[in-house]
Amino acid sequence: MSAVNSTTTNTTTTTTTTPPARLPDYNEYLTFSSNDEAEKFAILKDRCSEAGLLDRPETLGQKESRAGIYDDVTLLRFLRARKLDVEGAYTQFKDAVAVRRAVGMEDMYDNIDIDEFEETRQLYPYWSGRRSKEGLPLCIWDCSYLTSARMATYRAPLKPPLSLSSTKNENNDVDAKVPPETVRALAVHDSLTRLALPLCSAVQTRPHADLPISSCLYIGDLSSFGLTQAWTLKAYIPHITSLLAAHYPEMLDEVFIVNAPGFFPRVWKWIEGWFDPVTASKLRFLGKEEMGILRERIWEGDLPVRYGGTWEWEHGMGMSLDKEVERRLEWVGERKELPEGPLKWVREDGRDVIVAVGTKKGVRREEIIARLKT
Secondary structure (H helix, E strand, C coil), X not given: CCCEEEEEECCEEEEEECCCCCCCCHHHCCCCCXXXXXXXXXXXXXXXXXXXXXXXXXXXXXXXXXXXXXXXXXXXXXXXXXXXCHHHHHHHHHHHHHHHHHXXXXXXXXXXXXXXXXXXXXXXXXXXXXXXXXXXXXXXXXXXXXXXXXHHCCCCCCXXXXXXXXXXXXXXXXXXXXXXXHHHHHHHHHHHHHHHHHHHHCCCCECCCCCCCCCEEEEEEXXXXXXXXXXXXXCHHHHHHHHHHHHCCCCEEEEEEECCCCCHHHHHHHHHHHCCHHHHHCEEECCHHHHHHHHHHCCHHHCEHHHCCCECCCCCCCCCCCHHHHCCEEECCCCCCXXXXXXXXXXXXCEEEEEECXXXXXXXXXXXXXXXXX
């Protein structure tokens, strides 16, 4: 059994345990909020298992981690999103799995063009590499990136070698024409569930280190927002909010909206209807005099300067891991940071390793980047 110590730093109690030699398997000790939740989860899991929804797909290698896709933590998020409605959670999870299987999502993730992945990543809130005080991945989105030129290519066909011309799920009961923007968005958000959440969960110097990290903290920057852009976002906002609600429920812990222009409250009455109700309920608008609230959730050293912190970071930069996350990794070769493109966890020679995948000019990449320290 690991040694456990409790310390208090900057008014936040931190539980420190001996770091595990592998990614935590939270399937073994999920914590439920009530006996009712535990009972309904067991019913949901049995039903999903009987329907084959938790089976490892052919596109997911035997050594690849199931975390963030077909594990208990993911299934519990679906149940909680449906407020313990087993039938509703089952239907939603079944539909989400059907879409993944229709496009061979794990294979898509492995083969997506790296440049295309990075271009898409800028369109959505993405993990900065830093965390909240509770240990949640800090994801940042800046609407200035959503220019008319970029949005014009939003629905462009997938770059080779990927194609959606003839994909269907194994039962042939789902429309094969999954929009390419949905596939790209799934790939980008899979990088959160498949890489960021397990990695942040492996950091033991955080509050409640015995529980999995299953959600993210978000900052949305509207400093460049204008009325012309509002019209451009009319299709984008419903797409991303519905995708999060359907495929990544309960991923949003809280969304801080900052730097909104003075006219925004009037426009919001019009825009609010583009958001699904669950997402809208988690938005928190901060005025200039309220920016200090961000420092209640995020250490100054992990908060960008433009939001009141001391971290020199701008939207578009790559992931810059905080020190506690980086301490859990043993870099391979000369590399000291995570590269661009999709990343995933694989079990190799008894060690959990981060593998970089994707394609560059049609050439498949498969490179071990770092190992979880033992």
